[in-house]
Amino acid sequence: xxxxxxxxxxxxxxxxxxxxxxxxxxxxxxxxxxxxxxxxxxxxxxxxxxxxxxxxxxxxxxxxxxxxxxxxxxxxxxxxxxxxxxxxxxxxxxxxxxxxxxxxxxxxxxxxxxxxxxxxxxxxxxxxxxxxxxxxxxxxxxxxxxxxxxxxxxxxxxxxxxxxxxxxxxxxxxxxxxxxxxxxxxxxxxxxxxxxxxxxxxxxxxxxxxxxxxxxxxxxxxxxxxxxxxxxxxxxxxxxxxxxxxxxxx
Amino acid sequence: xxxxxxxxxxxxxxxxxxxxxxxxxxxxxxxxxxxxxxxxxxxxxxxxxxxxxxxxxxxxxxxxxxxxxxxxxxxxxxxxxxxxxxxxxxxxxxxxxxxxxxxxxxxxxxxxxxxxxxxxxxxxxxxxxxxxxxxxxxxxxxxxxxxxxxxxxxxxxxxxxxxxxxxxxxxxxxxxxxxxxxxxxxxxxxxxxxxxxxxxxxxxxxxxxxxxxxxxxxxxxxxxxxxxxxxxxxxxxxxxxxxxxxxxxx
Ligand SMILES: Nc1ncnc2c1ncn2[C@@H]1O[C@H](COP(=O)(O)OP(=O)(O)OP(=O)(O)O)[C@@H](O)[C@H]1O
Ligand SMILES: [Mg+2]
Numbered sequence: 059x060x061x062x063x064x065x066x067x068x069x070x071x072x073x074x075x076x077x078x079x080x081x082x083x084x085x086x087x088x089x090x091x092x093x094x095x096x097x098x099x100x101x102x103x104x105x106x107x108x109x110x111x112x113x114x115x116x117x118x119x120x121x122x123x124x125x126x127x128x129x130x131x132x133x134x135x136x137x138x139x140x141x142x143x144x145x146x147x148x149x150x151x152x153x154x155x156x157x158x159x160x161x162x163x164x165x166x167x168x169x170x171x172x173x174x175x176x177x178x179x180x181x182x183x184x185x186x187x188x189x190x191x192x193x194x195x196x197x198x199x200x201x202x203x204x205x206x207x208x209x210x211x212x213x214x215x216x217x218x219x220x221x222x223x224x225x226x227x228x229x230x231x232x233x234x235x236x237x238x239x240x241x242x243x244x245x246x247x248x249x250x251x252x253x254x255x256x257x258x259x260x261x262x263x264x265x266x267x268x269x270x271x272x273x274x275x276x277x278x279x280x281x282x283x284x285x286x287x288x289x290x291x292x293x294x295x296x297x298x299x300x301x302x303x304x305x306x307x308x
Numbered sequence: 309x310x311x312x313x314x315x316x317x318x319x320x321x322x323x324x325x326x327x328x329x330x331x332x333x334x335x336x337x338x339x340x341x342x343x344x345x346x347x348x349x350x351x352x353x354x355x356x357x358x359x360x361x362x363x364x365x366x367x368x369x370x371x372x373x374x375x376x377x378x379x380x381x382x383x384x385x386x387x388x389x390x391x392x393x394x395x396x397x398x399x400x401x402x403x404x405x406x407x408x409x410x411x412x413x414x415x416x417x418x419x420x421x422x423x424x425x426x427x428x429x430x431x432x433x434x435x436x437x438x439x440x441x442x443x444x445x446x447x448x449x450x451x452x453x454x455x456x457x458x459x460x461x462x463x464x465x466x467x468x469x470x471x472x473x474x475x476x477x478x479x480x481x482x483x484x485x486x487x488x489x490x491x492x493x494x495x496x497x498x499x500x501x502x503x504x505x506x507x508x509x510x511x512x513x514x515x516x517x518x519x520x521x522x523x524x525x526x527x528x529x530x531x532x533x534x535x536x537x538x539x540x541x542x543x544x545x546x547x548x549x550x551x552x553x554x555x556x557x558x
Binding site for chain 2: 116118120136141142143144145147148149151153155156157158159168169172173217218221
């Protein structure tokens with residue numbers, strides 16, 4: 059991490075994302091900072107703009123207005139090398155998006171080899187080490203279709219980690235999983251948080267947000283309604299809209 | 309055994325004489341044999357050229373459709389627009405005119421100074437096939453889940469790298485039977501090569517007919533050989549399809 063001098067890793071200012079002209083305001087003036095080592099949970103009702111916010115951070119969505127500063131650089135500027143930027147921001151999707159035509163090991167080593175110029179040996183050594191951490195070393199030569207959902211998502215996480223990113227973005231990483239597999243994925247994420255990984259996690263798992271997040275952002279209609287520590291958010295909040303939301307999901 | 313010889317019915321005797329006249333006499337079978345080799349040669353290289361062209365055109369078209377909306381104005385956008393326009397003109401012309409006319413234009417106008425008929429035929433049939441392969445490849449690309457694009461891009465691959473390492477290999481597997489089928493289509497289409505004086509198998513049969521003034525034997529022989537080749541490759545395609553389907557399930 060370049061910015062060790064207590065500054066934010068990601069700084070979001072007046073971020074807007076409109077669709078159909080300005081008919082749909084998916085993001086309506088969002089400002090917040092994400093500091094190194096933070097685990098930020100983003101919660102809110104369906105359609106509130108959580109995914110759009112997360113996907114704006116690595117420019118999978120192009121903001122309509124506003125700035126995002128990452129490691130001191132304004133990434134919304136046309137001069138930014140988007141591909142270099144994305145190498146430092148890992149992303150984990152709801153539907154895993156593993157590459158079905160490649161083995162687990164190749165899924166993990168493709169990007170480090172082609173983009174970071176790592177040798178096959180080095181990339182595989184690193185991949186195997188990470189696979190060991192998520193207890194899937196023995197599946198290195200399997201194909202994604204041979205794995206369970208929970209296993210796939212653990213692979214998706216370590217695939218992102220192979221690029222040694224400075225931040226990991228998760229968009230509902232457990233929503234597509236059978237209930238009995240949610241735990242194994244959340245455990246991996248907890249370990250990452252303990253190791254000091256900076257993470258932004260869109261989630262419906264309030265338990266995870268409460269237990270692991272250092273900060274919780276509650277969104278509604280493209281705006282941040284309220285943000286604070288898990289304690290402030292979950293223990294007797296006085297914001298009416300947050301209360302209504304929590305009453306529904308808890 | 310004179311008794312047995314006499315027992316041969318007249319029609320069989322006639323058939324034998326015809327066979328001798330059309331194929332054995334003057335080594336006339338050579339017209340068909342050499343023609344078959346030309347047919348296979350032209351088809352083989354035209355298919356390869358067609359697949360290469362088809363992939364390029366398909367990538368241009370799907371890149372244009374996918375990216376043009378998000379692109380900032382500039383040189384890249386202009387180039388993509390121009391490439392897409394060229395691709396569209398190519399597709400319109402090739403699919404809007406008969407292949408035999410294209411072949412004659414290639415031979416008598418575009419490559420009027422060349423007397424390498426095989427090469428001109430390969431180019432003409434290759435360009436023709438490319439227009440149809442492009443649509444096959446495009447549908448193959450579009451059948452790949454968008455999450456695969458996003459996963460590739462989020463790792464830091466640029467658009468072309470994502471195509472080459474992630475999308476095309478998966479699309480290719482889906483369209484392999486359709487591409488093999490293109491070989492079957494083309495082997496029949498090359499039968500118009502005689503229009504530019506190229507001695508393919510059809511022309512070979514026709515030459516025999518014009519020498520012997522007997523049409524039945526040479527033309528039926530030519531038809532049978534096409535039929536056997538087409539049936540052979542159709543069988544291969546269906547085996548391929550079955551193989552691919554079972555490998556999906558594993
Ligand atoms: N490509 C698009 N075109 C038009 N509208 C869009 C597009 N993508 C998102 N939206 C709209 O933007 C708003 C925010 O969507 P977003 O996907 O960010 O919500 P979300 O909070 O992630 O919801 P969920 O919990 O259902 O995933 C929604 O109203 C959605 O319909
Ligand atoms: Mg979402």
